[in-house]
Amino acid sequence: MQVDPRTPVIVGVGQFTERIDDPGYRGMSAVELATEATRAALSDTGADVAAVAEAVEVFAGLRQFEICTPFADPPLGASDNYVRSVAQRVGADPARAILEPIGGNGPQKLVTEFAKQIAAGDVEVALILGSEPGSTAKYFATREDKPDFTEHVGGQLEDRGYGFEHYMSEYTAKHGLTGAPVQYGLLDNARRARLGLGVLEYRTKMAELFSPFSKVAAKNPFSSSQVERSVEEIVTVTDENRMICDPYPRLLVARDTVNQGAAAVLMSVAAARRLGVPEEKWVYLRGHADQTEQDLLDRVELGTSVSAKNAVAEALRVAGIGIDDVSTFDLYSCFPFPVFAVCDEFGLAPDDPRRLTLTGGLPYFGGPGNSYSLHAIAETVAEMRCAPGAFGLVGANGGVMSKYSVGVYSTAPADWADDRSAALQADVAALPKVAVTRNARGTGVVETYSVRYDWPVTTGVVIGRLDDGSRFMALSEDADLVHEMTDGDPLGARIAVEPGEDGINRATLTG
Structure with missing residues (x-):
């Protein structure tokens, strides 16, 4: 099939992983990790590496954890222009650098953004890159021989901002939602409430979902942990598999102390031909969609995801296929809930023979911050090249199940097709919202909960409903309620709540 010469194709992907127990472990910086992955992606094009690097007009980088807020400096220093630091190392000088x-x-x-720009003729060649040096930060935390990764590069940079304000507010942060485990713990316990399952029964379901992921990770040369985990091992709480935030032992939580990088090269068909990229390297973005969920406390049902459902369905529609036509999946798996959210809507089982991950998932392959799904894309592109005409789906999740982006990939050629994400987003905006009582006083019930074990005192985090039906958040150090949260099942339990002068509601068990 002859396609429009402006049709975008992914022509090169690269990954790099440095494990702390590897011989020659260096403790690399974010720039060094991304550079290794970018070099691999440029080489993967099968064309002249220098020519492809020079042709890249846009370098778009993903933000590392160490530069995710303005409140603290990177512990080992960092580049003032991460994206251009990488570009310089590979011999590129892009017109645009984006963070x-x-x-x-x-x-x-x-x-999706730059594939769309390529299809419109605004850009011919773009490169997406990301990395996470969490292992390095941990390794040097207590050492005297700390490296200094500070670089003063300068140059143009389109910094799109931190964006954390979209995922939390002062109200939710005061009530303990300052980290992903507790945020997703609330969602998984809400799903458990919806399904009517007990605590141990649900933990077993989570382990049955993730044990197959570990088997994939064990065989992936880019994994941070190449160890298979059984259902029993994941379920059983031990010193090694300690509780992080209810309902998650450590082996159900994204592994963030990793050193990993990934990159992908996109270009038009015309540019691919001009630069001599072999056609067997071309993989088309056949389907795509981006959706944003309602704010957490506005959602009528906390145990489902409208944005994930809409984004997957729309990406499949654009690709012209159904869920049964997908050959490979990589569903974002920082915790079980994002995987369950898609499985529930599309009838996918944990033991689906197609598997739900190609990398091995964030708890086992590794959770390199904001760039994990770039590894998923790299794995999917490689799989599609090995299975011409097949379709692979990547589901990428951000925030508190706040934003969901989907790509469907295939070597089967087709002209670029636009999606209806904007129209679908209007549908999300029109959904009903739950009334929220910020300074809550009175009695009600536990709608969902989590427990923070990482605070000085084990603390319960509650989303509840007052007797008038409005929703509230509260913390609790009440011995009876915390005991019910850690050793019982408080879903639906009667509680009393009082607001404090510090703006924090506090809950106690009443029945």
């Missing part, structure tokens, strides 16, 4: 806000949806969002 994306936080969010695990970012890799797929950027691929």
Whole structure:
């Protein structure tokens, strides 16, 4: 099939992983990790590496954890222009350098954004890159021989901002929602409430979902942990598999102390031909969609995801296929809930023979911050090249199940087709919202909950409903309620709540 010469194709992907127990472990910087992955992606094009590097007009980078807020400096220093630091090392001088806000949806969002610009004729060649040096930060935290990764590069940079304000507010932060485990713990327990499952029964379901992921990770040369985990091992709480935030032992939580990088090269068919990229390297973005969820406390049902459902359905529609036509999946898996949210809507089972991950998932392959799904895209592109005409789906999630981006990939050629994400977003905006009582006083019930074990005192985090039906958040150190949260099941339990002068509501068990 002859396609429009402006049709975008992914022509090169690269990954790099440095494990702390590897011989020659260096403790690399974010720039060094991304550079290794970018070099691999340029080489993967099968064309002249220098020529492709010089042709890249846009370098778009994903923000690392260490530069995700303005409140603290990177512990080992950093480049003042991460994107251009990488570009310089590979012999590129792009017209535009972009730094994306936080969010695990970012890799797929950027691929779709620049594929669309290529199709419109605004750009011919773009490169997406990301890295996370969490292992390095931990390794040097207590050492005297700390490196200094400070670089003063300068130059143009389109910094799109941190973006964390889209995922939390002063109200939710005061009530403990300052980290992903507790945020997703609330969602998984809300899903458990919806399904009517007990605590141990649900933990077993989560382990049955993730144990197959670990088997994939064990065979992936880019994994941070190449160890298979059984259902029993994931379920059983031990010193090694300690509780992080209810309902998650450590083996159900994204592994963030990793050193990983990934990159992808996109270009038009015309540019691919001009630069001599072999056609067997071309992979088309056949389907795509981006959706943003309602704010957490506005959602009528906390145990489902409208944005994930809409984004997957729309990407499949654009690709002209159904869920049964997909050959490979990589569903974002920082915790079980994002995977369950898609499985529930599309009838996917944990033991689906197609598998739900190609990397091995964030708890086992590794959770390199905002750039994880760039690894998923790289794996999908490689799989599609090995199975011409097949379709692979990547689901990328950001925030508190706040933003969901989907890509459907195939070597089967087709002209670029636009999606209806904007129209679907209007549908989300029109959804009903739950009334929220910020300074809550009275009695009600526990709608969902989590427990923070990482605070000085084990603390319960509650989303509840007052007797008038409005929603509130509260913290609790009440011995009876915390005991019910850690050793029982408080879903639906009667509680009393009182506001404090510090703006924090506090809950106690009443029945």
